[in-house]
Amino acid sequence: MTLIALPGVYAPQEDTALLAGALLREALPPRARVLDVGTGTGALALAAAMRGAQVTAVDISRPAVWTARLNALLARTPVRVLHGDLTAPVAGRTFDLVVTNPPYVPSPAESPPRHGAARAWDAGRDGRWVLDRICREVPRLLRPGGVLLVVHSVLSGEGPTLARLRSAGLTAEVTERRCVRLGPVLRSRRSWLCSRGLLSPDGEKEELVVIRAERTP
Template identity: 65%
Template sequence: MIGYWEGVNTFLAPGVYRPQEDTSLLAAALSDEPLPPDASVLDVGTGSGALALEAARRGTRVTAVDVSRRAVWTARINARLSRLPVRIRRGDLFEPVRGQRFDLILANPPYVPAPNGGLPPRGRARAWDAGRDGRLLVDRICREAPGLLRPGGVLLMVHSALSDPERTVARLREAGLKAAVTRRSRIPFGPVLSARADWLRERGLLGPAEESEELVVVRAELPV
């Protein structure tokens, strides 16, 4: 299937996360970063490769990683269609790039709180389910990303306000980075959150009449 995102034709295999509002919000944050043409960029959890391709269009050296075979296949096809050099690897989060350092890390991890938080997500749900607090991978990124940044390097991560951005900022600061929420956007509930709205209200994460979700971008920089 060929999809359309930000004016670019892209291939999307069944079960691969479709670029949505969170992708656009992170792409806008990426556009604000003053990257030199030879900067080294990592897109972790690349999905269709949309963000990796945005970075590659700026002449940067891009590595993209995803745990899903279908996502890796999709991202490789999109890189070929776009005629952009992106190095794409399959693996669990940062495992394929251990020992490397990057000027910029992009992360759009799963972040939706899930009622079956004690069980690992399966199938398509791996693209959004993230434990009962929505931080199954967010916390791992907070722990592991600082060790992959060069001095002056930046992490840009998007996730929902339902998964506690203040905690994200605090953990990144504890790791020695300068961190803050730099972008916010409120969007209507999609199918997943609509189906979980009552459960989220029971947990006190949503108000009685709340029918929209706030997305945030957290920017964290490793001091020089």
């Protein structure tokens, strides 16, 4: 698909492609109910909708909501796009599949930004400000047998994600790995990442992981 990204909206990159591949390989029941948390351009939501799923997408960024709605309209594919903070707009609902490519980049700032494009990637000093909320909030949205697919960098810690999802009663494992070249954001804060032991001085790549977590039937 050719997707439009309005100014300030995260354009699909390697992490989106990695998660999209996992989504396409995931078995879905007929008319599956799918939730895309932090939809951005709507790329993952559209990938699910084109498989016949009933898709709801959520983003805290109004430009992202407008972008996802526009891309769904241009693709002539039904996606319900809601504005709100993570899972709040779908409280009380349950889904067969939840996909999310959340902000996960460690940042020298004490807290994530509230405005601007950086809100799509900066996630606090450990990169887990949004990831930990997903681990807390998403399990209660999964139907029995429902699945969460989440992508993030190993810089923000795959171990804590697995541990938190398992403590919430889900089975969880890393199902995809991919090494990619450092993007401009990570390159710009290389010294800080090295000082924290997250990156070696000669490191040119980061590893992305897709974690699959399932609520047992």
